[in-house]
Amino acid sequence: MNNKRIGVLTGGGDCPGLNAVIRAIVKQGITEYGMEITGLIDGYKGLIENNSKVLRLKDISGILTRGGTILGTSNRDNPFQYQTENNGKKEIKDVSEQVLENIKKLNLSSLIVIGGDGSLKIANELYKKGVPIVGVPKTIDNDLSCTEITFGFDTALVTATEAIDKLHSTAESHHRVMIVEVMGRNAGWIALHSGIAGGADLILLPEMPFSIDKICKKVIERHSIGKKFSIVVVAEGAYEAGSSVVVKKIVNDISMPVRLGGIGNRVGDEIEKKTGIETRVTVLGHLQRGGTPSAFDRILATRFGSMAVKMVNEEKSGIMVALKNAEIVSVPIEEAIQKPKYIDPESQIINIARSIGISFGN
Ligand code: F6P
Numbered sequence: 001m002n003n004k005r006i007g008v009l010t011g012g013g014d015c016p017g018l019n020a021v022i023r024a025i026v027k028q029g030i031t032e033y034g035m036e037i038t039g040l041i042d043g044y045k046g047l048i049e050n051n052s053k054v055l056r057l058k059d060i061s062g063i064l065t066r067g068g069t070i071l072g073t074s075n076r077d078n079p080f081q082y083q084t085e086n087n088g089k090k091e092i093k094d095v096s097e098q099v100l101e102n103i104k105k106l107n108l109s110s111l112i113v114i115g116g117d118g119s120l121k122i123a124n125e126l127y128k129k130g131v132p133i134v135g136v137p138k139t140i141d142n143d144l145s146c147t148e149i150t151f152g153f154d155t156a157l158v159t160a161t162e163a164i165d166k167l168h169s170t171a172e173s174h175h176r177v178m179i180v181e182v183m184g185r186n187a188g189w190i191a192l193h194s195g196i197a198g199g200a201d202l203i204l205l206p207e208m209p210f211s212i213d214k215i216c217k218k219v220i221e222r223h224s225i226g227k228k229f230s231i232v233v234v235a236e237g238a239y240e241a242g243s244s245v246v247v248k249k250i251v252n253d254i255s256m257p258v259r260l261g262g263i264g265n266r267v268g269d270e271i272e273k274k275t276g277i278e279t280r281v282t283v284l285g286h287l288q289r290g291g292t293p294s295a296f297d298r299i300l301a302t303r304f305g306s307m308a309v310k311m312v313n314e315e316k317s318g319i320m321v322a323l324k325n326a327e328i329v330s331v332p333i334e335e336a337i338q339k340p341k342y343i344d345p346e347s348q349i350i351n352i353a354r355s356i357g358i359s360f361g362n
Contacts, residue, residue: 004035006312007052007108010069011043011119015140015152016293017301018069021114023060024305030057033313038106039070043115044122045077048095050102064298067155067291078122081254092254096129103131110312114138116150117337118255120320124333127318134311135320135333136304140288143187146336147322151304154296156183156288157193160233163284164198168231175228177219177271177279181264183288184235185256186245188343190288191235195358196349201230202359204267206237206245207343208350210361215267216274218359223277230277234267236260241362261285303328 008025010018022039029035037055040046053059063070076083082095103111110132113123116139127133137144140156160182171178180200184190188205195203202218204210219230237260239245248261264281272279293301300323307321307328319330343350350360 004033005038005107005109006035006309007038007040007047007103007106007111008055008071009040009043009046009111009113010071010073010138011113011115011122012073012075013116013139013289014068014073015138015289016067016155016291017151017297018073018114018138019063019066020293020298020301021136021138021151021305021308022055022070023063024302025112025309026055026057026060028306029309033309035309035313038108042072043074043077043119044079044099045074046071047099047102048077048079048082050105052106065292067293075118075253075256078118078254080122080125083252083254096126099126100129100131110134110317112136112308112312116141117144117340120144120333121255121337124318124337127333132312132315132317133333134308134316135336136308137320137322137336140190141184141187142189143185143340143342144336145339145341146320146331147324149300149323151293151297151301152289153189154300155291155294156190157197158294159288159291160190160194160284161197163282163287164194164200164231164233167282168199171229171231174278177230177232177268177275177277179232179234179264179268179271179279179281181234181236181261181281181283183284184237185260186237186342187340188235188238191233191238192343192349192353195233196353198233199231200233200358202232202361203353204232204234204238204263204361205343206235206239208345208360208362209239209241211241212267212270212274214359215361216271218361219271219275219277223275232267232271234264236263238263
């Protein structure tokens with residue numbers, strides 16, 4: 001087996017910075033270690049269907065600033081629960097042995113998996129079956145444990161903050177309540193950080209269930225002191241105390257089929273009904289996942305890619321690169337996937353936000 005032939009895949013939802021990781025792996029892998037890098041097409045699907053392409057230096061030229069992933073991605077194709085059709089009937093099969101065969105056929109000595117929680121769980125299962133794997137954490141949600149931050153988060157934050165800035169002026173002109181619903185699944189990182197950066201008056205987080213009455217009280221209080229508009233940032237996973245998250249739809253994604261969305265409109269309707277103040281809702285959606293990565297994300301993604309290929313060169317396996325105390329380190333994938341990283345309602349940043357008058361509606 002050629003020890004220097006490695007496979008790279010991007011799995012799960014895309015996010016800005018994936019191409020910067022791929023670029024760092026290919027550049028350093030080829031020029032420093034003399035490796036051959038094989039890109040798997042559309043995440044684990046490429047391993048299941050043996051669909052790949054060799055990545056040369058010319059293939060990664062100019063991709064640093066591009067959002068998305070040049071390799072394609074998928075959040076449907078889990079080799080341990082693969083959906084197939086047999087005589088028109090849908091079946092779920094374990095095709096992990098086929099993946100092992102394809103890894104052999106491609107003569108890959110290691111895999112680098114760039115993914116979030118779902119993709120890294122699959123990576124860990126493949127590692128347990130003997131595949132040497134190094135993981136790279138990505139997600140705009142920033143909800144992966146064992147790393148202080150994931151790339152993609154900063155770019156999403158910049159997008160959300162810019163949107164809040166734009167809504168501020170129109171909210172002020174029309175004396176309205178403006179609600180901005182942001183992504184993040186069951187973690188409120190995008191909402192909390194963009195809310196603080198954008199000067200929101202209320203931030204609603206999944207980690208701190210809210211009360212509609214308390215939200216309305218804050219809006220009315222502002223009104224009574226002459227602040228005739230309010231900005232409310234709502235995480236898609238936020239919910240009213242005693243109630244549950246608002247599900248937008250159930251999709252064909254075996255590991256995480258629930259798609260959240262709709263809480264912004266619910267809160268908006270209630271505020272308008274209870275306060276009589278005109279309210280408008282903006283749902284940012286996938287805008288937060290697209291576009292060119294921020295400088296911060298380009299640098300973090302490059303550092304992650306560089307460390308991942310270095311780890312492979314040193315024949316390390318079962319680990320994920322991570323950011324800790326401003327340094328890139330490695331942690332066991334097993335540890336990183338134990339539980340998601342949520343906001344601690346007692347944390348310093350929450351207290352600071354409260355101290356400057358932000359309400360969490362609780
Ligand atoms: O995990 C990233 C994320 O963008 C979440 O913030 C969001 O809930 C979800 O993915 C949306 O998934 P999809 O692209 O399948 O609609």
